[in-house]
Structures are given as structure tokens and as C-alpha cells.
Amino acid sequence: MLASRISNMVIYVTLLCVTSSVAAGIPFPANDPTIVQTVLVPFKDFPEIPDLSADYPEISEPSADSPEPPETIFFPGEQLFDVTDYGAVADGNTDSSSAFLSAWDAACAHAENATLYISEGEFLLGPVTFSGPCSNGKSPNVEIRGTLMAQPELDAFPDSNWIKFKQLNGISVTGGKEEAILDAQGGVEAWKQPSCRKSEKCKILVSSLRFSNVSNGNISNIALLNGKGFHVVFQDCNNINIYNVNITAPGDSPNTDGIHVSQSTEINIASSIIGVGDDCVSIGPGSVNISVFRIYCGPGHGISVGSLGRNPNEKDVTGISVRNCTINGTQNGVRASLVKLSDIEFKNISGTYNSKSKITLRCSSSVPCENIKFEDIHLNYTNKPEIL
Numbered sequence: 001m002l003a004s005r006i007s008n009m010v011i012y013v014t015l016l017c018v019t020s021s022v023a024a025g026i027p028f029p030a031n032d033p034t035i036v037q038t039v040l041v042p043f044k045d046f047p048e049i050p051d052l053s054a055d056y057p058e059i060s061e062p063s064a065d066s067p068e069p070p071e072t073i074f075f076p077g078e079q080l081f082d083v084t085d086y087g088a089v090a091d092g093n094t095d096s097s098s099a100f101l102s103a104w105d106a107a108c109a110h111a112e113n114a115t116l117y118i119s120e121g122e123f124l125l126g127p128v129t130f131s132g133p134c135s136n137g138k139s140p141n142v143e144i145r146g147t148l149m150a151q152p153e154l155d156a157f158p159d160s161n162w163i164k165f166k167q168l169n170g171i172s173v174t175g176g177k178e179e180a181i182l183d184a185q186g187g188v189e190a191w192k193q194p195s196c197r198k199s200e201k202c203k204i205l206v207s208s209l210r211f212s213n214v215s216n217g218n219i220s221n222i223a224l225l226n227g228k229g230f231h232v233v234f235q236d237c238n239n240i241n242i243y244n245v246n247i248t249a250p251g252d253s254p255n256t257d258g259i260h261v262s263q264s265t266e267i268n269i270a271s272s273i274i275g276v277g278d279d280c281v282s283i284g285p286g287s288v289n290i291s292v293f294r295i296y297c298g299p300g301h302g303i304s305v306g307s308l309g310r311n312p313n314e315k316d317v318t319g320i321s322v323r324n325c326t327i328n329g330t331q332n333g334v335r336a337s338l339v340k341l342s343d344i345e346f347k348n349i350s351g352t353y354n355s356k357s358k359i360t361l362r363c364s365s366s367v368p369c370e371n372i373k374f375e376d377i378h379l380n381y382t383n384k385p386e387i388l
């Protein structure tokens with residue numbers, strides 16, 4: 001049913017747009033021999049790509065006058081597991097990791113609905129993994145009212161994750177407006193590492209918030225700051241909405257992707273403000289049916305789709321829809337995609353960029369591109385100095 005298959009040709013599209021990338025810790029090969037010519041991707045005769053976001057409920061634009069999030073409604077039988085009841089201290093100094101884990105274990109073991117409650121104040125946290133499955137078959141909800149500060153040193157994170165959720169179903173992670181802050185303190189040590197784009201010597205990066213094998217859930221109303229590496233990672237996840245999330249790191253902080261998706265299906269990334277030192281959103285191998293809409297990206301390297309093919313057996317990327325996004329002054333790192341890309345659309349993308357190409361798609365005979373659509377792209381080149 002595909003109207004067009006581009007193959008037996010190496011293509012390097014420099015059209016305002018696209019993609020590629022991903023994979024933490026992978027430097028871009030300086031000279032890519034696969035690029036032999038430049039052509040434009042044909043636009044006509046592509047089948048309609050379904051609007052994957054059509055059924056998704058309207059959610060508020062992030063703006064200064066966004067309404068307060070509704071108060072948490074606790075259902076009968078729902079129990080609150082307050083981390084301070086398990087020994088967490090909101091003084092910004094006392095490592096509360098084990099208290100958080102004890103509260104989680106109790107909430108996860110609870111036979112009825114449970115909420116892990118993180119009250120106001122500042123909690124210092126090392127690596128924590130919130131694992132399931134839980135006894136009622138559903139993840140406890142997570143309600144964040146305070147600020148979480150990561151231990152600053154990289155050595156404190158041998159597993160390369162700060163806060164990780166794994167093997168869970170039905171999760172809700174939400175916070176109060178401008179209160180729920182996850183500050184990974186990347187500026188203390190992590191950003192002194194070389195950029196993985198430029199060096200093979202970069203260390204494994206620490207992700208701030210990782211979801212691994214998590215299905216069905218919503219993540220909203222939280223702010224992530226100063227990632228040591230990627231801010232949010234979805235891996236082996238299905239059916240998750242992430243919206244009203246602010247992600248902020250300096251434009252020159254290395255390897256600080258905003259949201260990274262791989263090996264996951266049905267992820268909606270919406271209504272969020274992302275300003276980081278690397279890709280705002282990166283959609284990696286094995287991603288299927290991913291919608292990105294109403295994202296403000298800047299500074300950052302834009303929105304990327306694809307893979308460098310560094311790992312064996314990487315899966316293709318298909319069903320990607322990027323709509324109604326604004327990109328402000330981003331740089332685009334051009335990296336090859338070595339997995340097949342199909343059913344990808346970029347629609348109504350506006351803003352400015354300051355590198356040679358905003359959207360770059362690379363396809364080759366071994367990894368053809370199928371059904372790629374660009375519509376309504378308004379990106380102006382600005383000759384501003386690079387963000388440094």
C-alpha cells in the first residue's frame with residue numbers, strides 16, 4: 001500500500017528538515033561515505049498518514065496562565081504513602097533514596113490503589129529504581145509536590161539512571177504547577193565530560209527519568225532541569241502520554257537530550273517546552289506510532305528520528321507524526337539513520353534554525369525510506385552565532 005519506495009539510491013535530503021540520530025554515547029562519524037547525492041523527497045502521491053493524535057484529548061498549552069492542575073482526587077480505598085513517613089527528610093542535604101524506596105515498596109505491596117506522595121521541600125536523591133509488578137496489578141500513582149535534587153557526582157550512578165520506573169502497568173506521575181522539579185545537577189560534573197557527538201571517550205550518561213517496560217500511563221506537570229544526560233527516556237514502553245512537561249538545560253550542555261524514545265509504541269509527547277543542549281526529542285530504533293505535537297523546542301538540536309545503527313538488530317522506525325511544533329534557533333546535528341524509516345510526517349513546524357539544514361533525512365538502498373511527508377514547514381534560517 002505504500003505509494004513510493006525510495007531505494008537503490010542514497011539520499012541526503014536537505015530540506016528544512018529531518019532527522020536521524022539518537023543513541024546516547026554515540027559520536028557522529030565525521031565522514032559518512034554513504035552520502036553520494038542530494039535530492040528532494042517527493043511529496044506527491046503519498047497515502048494519508050493517520051493523525052495519531054486525533055483521538056487524544058485536548059490538553060492545555062503550557063503557558064503562564066495555565067490553570068492550576070486539579071487537586072489530587074483520592075478514591076475510596078486509596079492510600080497515601082508519604083515518603084516523609086518512611087524517613088525522607090526535605091532539607092536538601094539528607095540522602096532520601098532508601099526512604100523513597102521503602103515508601104515505594106509499601107505502596108507497591110498495597111493490595112488497593114496507592115499513591116507514592118512526595119511532599120513539598122527539597123529531597124536529595126541518589127539512584128532509585130521503582131520496580132513492579134505490584135500486588136494489585138497496577139502501579140502506584142506518583143504525586144510530586146517538591147523538588148528532587150540528584151546527587152551531583154557521576155560516580156553515585158553506576159547504573160546510569162537517576163530515577164527509573166520499571167516493569168509497571170498503569171502509571172501516573174504528576175506534579176503541582178512549578179513545584180515538581182527534578183534537578184539532576186548536571187552542571188556540577190557531568191557537563192565537563194566531552195560531548196558524545198565529538199568524542200568516543202564520553203562516559204555512559206546518566207538519564208534523569210527512565211521508563212523501562214512500562215505500559216499505559218500519563219506523565220504530566222513536572223519540570224526537569226540540568227540533566228546529566230538524557231532527561232526522559234522511554235524504552236520498551238507502550239501507550240504513554242507525556243505532556244505539560246518543561247525540560248531545561250543550557251544550550252551548550254553536552255548530551256542532554258530532552259525526551260528519547262526507543263523500542264516503544266504509542267507514545268504521545270505533547271504541549272511541552274523543551275530547551276536543552278542536544279535533541280529536544282529523539283525517536284530511536286524500534287519506535288512505532290509516536291506522536292509529537294505542540295512542542296516548543298529551543299535551544300536544542302531539534303527533533304530527530306532514526307538511528308546510527310550502532311547496535312546490532314535495531315528495529316525500524318514507523319508511524320511518526322510531528323505536528324504543530326515551534327523550533328527556535330536550534331542547531332541540527334546531522335546524523336545517519338541506519339534503520340528503515342517509514343510513515344513519517346512533519347506537519348506545521350515553524351521557527352528558526354541556525355545551522356545548514358534543519359531537517360535531514362538519510363536513506364540508502366539498504367535502509368530505504370518509505371512514505372515520508374512534509375507539510376506546512378516554516379523554518380527561517382538565522383545567521384545567529386551558535387549558542388555557546
Ligand SMILES: *[C@@H]1O[C@H](CO)[C@@H](O)[C@H](O)[C@H]1NC(C)=O
Nearest residue numbers: 063064178221222223244246
Ligand atoms: C512550564 O513553563 C511555563 C512557562 O514558563 C510555566 O507557565 C509552567 O507552569 C511550567 N510548567 C511546569 C510543569 O513547570
Ligand SMILES: *[C@@H]1O[C@H](CO)[C@@H](O)[C@H](O)[C@H]1NC(C)=O
Nearest residue numbers: 075076077078111112113114
Ligand atoms: C482504584 O482507582 C480507580 C481509578 O483510578 C477506581 O476506578 C477504582 O474504583 C479504585 N479501586 C479501589 C479498590 O478503590
Ligand SMILES: *[C@@H]1O[C@H](CO)[C@@H](O)[C@H](O)[C@H]1NC(C)=O
Nearest residue numbers: 132133166167168169213214
Ligand atoms: C514487563 O513488565 C511486566 C509487568 O508489568 C512483566 O510481567 C514482564 O515480565 C516484563 N517484561 C520484561 C521483558 O521485563
Ligand SMILES: *[C@@H]1O[C@H](CO)[C@@H](O)[C@H](O)[C@H]1NC(C)=O
Nearest residue numbers: 057170171172216217218241
Ligand atoms: C491517562 O490519561 C488518559 C486520558 O486522560 C486516561 O484515559 C487514562 O486512564 C490515564 N491512565 C492512567 C494510568 O492514569
Ligand SMILES: *[C@@H]1O[C@H](CO)[C@@H](O)[C@H](O)[C@H]1NC(C)=O
Nearest residue numbers: 050052264265266288289319
Ligand atoms: C500503529 O498504528 C497503526 C494505525 O493506527 C495500527 O494499525 C498498528 O496496529 C499500530 N501499531 C502498534 C505497534 O501499535
Ligand SMILES: *[C@@H]1O[C@H](CO)[C@@H](O)[C@H](O)[C@H]1NC(C)=O
Nearest residue numbers: 294323324325326348349350
Ligand atoms: C500550527 O502550530 C502552531 C503551534 O506551533 C499552532 O498555534 C497553529 O494553530 C498551527 N496551525 C495549523 C494551521 O495547524
Ligand SMILES: *[C@@H]1O[C@H](CO)[C@@H](O)[C@H](O)[C@H]1NC(C)=O
Nearest residue numbers: 051053054293294323324348
Ligand atoms: C494543530 O493546530 C491546528 C490549528 O490550530 C489544529 O486544528 C490541530 O488540531 C492541531 N493538531 C495537533 C495535533 O495539535
Ligand SMILES: *[C@@H]1O[C@H](CO)[C@@H](O)[C@H](O)[C@H]1NC(C)=O
Nearest residue numbers: 298299326327328329351352
Ligand atoms: C527565541 O529565542 C531567543 C533567544 O533565546 C529569544 O530571545 C526569543 O524570544 C525566542 N523567540 C521566540 C519566538 O520564542
Ligand SMILES: *[C@@H]1O[C@H](CO)[C@@H](O)[C@H](O)[C@H]1NC(C)=O
Nearest residue numbers: 349350351352378379380381
Ligand atoms: C520567516 O520569514 C518570513 C518572511 O520574512 C516572515 O513572514 C515569518 O514571520 C518568519 N517566520 C518565523 C517563524 O520567524
